């Protein structure tokens with residue numbers, strides 16, 4: 001099921017079996033922009049269903065975010081016993097793929113984003129199946145009650161209403177994964193992927209699992225988030241996908257406060273590693 005955030009942003013919610021990221025969908029006039037591609041059949045069907053150009057931003061290299069852009073074998077970790085798509089599925093066609101440094105090992109066709117990349121387009125709400133956007137021509141408000149800015153058709157047909165669409169892809173400091181990217185849409189929404197989460201350290205024999213934050217990365221992430229104008233964070237795998245940025249910052253700061261002098265990592269307690 002596709003959930004709508006506003007008249008030009010939607011998403012496919014994350015899943016747990018198989019583990020799959022949220023898939024952000026931004027409808028533009030020139031292209032449809034995706035943030036991650038997920039790993040469920042629903043995600044694949046959606047990718048096949050898209051008409052026109054598609055540009056994809058990948059938050060980080062983990063399989064639940066990249067699955068449908070990589071090749072898999074039947075029975076491989078993450079595939080379900082009844083999956084029949086593994087060897088035969090058609091590669092997803094896209095115009096451009098943006099990745100963070102390090103992700104090229106998994107997605108060699110991607111363009112590595114080392115500093116901010118800005119893409120300009122116009123929103124294309126008419127591509128949404130559900131046209132009940134709450135917008136009436138000339139009223140100039142979106143479903144959130146915010147004022148709309150930018151180009152506006154004069155025909156009075158709500159399907160033709162469009163506004164400037166600004167997408168900014170930035171490297172995002174993260175304890176969870178190297179080479180994480182975030183996507184900022186119209187200086188309002190920040191797709192964060194898993195970048196606010198800790199790093200999980202796999203269990204060694206005779207040891208317990210543990211999870212940690214990197215003090216320096218955490219500080220850089222908090223400072224960067226504070227410097228960004230957008231106020232809504234979209235955090236993958238969270239039940240409430242859209243969260244106020246101030247809440248996200250507060251959570252990160254509460255972890256940062258636990259740092260100890262001279263130590264570069266903050267080790268989380270057992271069962272605490274939910275980010």
Ligand SMILES: [Fe+2]
Nearest residue numbers: 060062177194
């Ligand atoms: Fe991840």
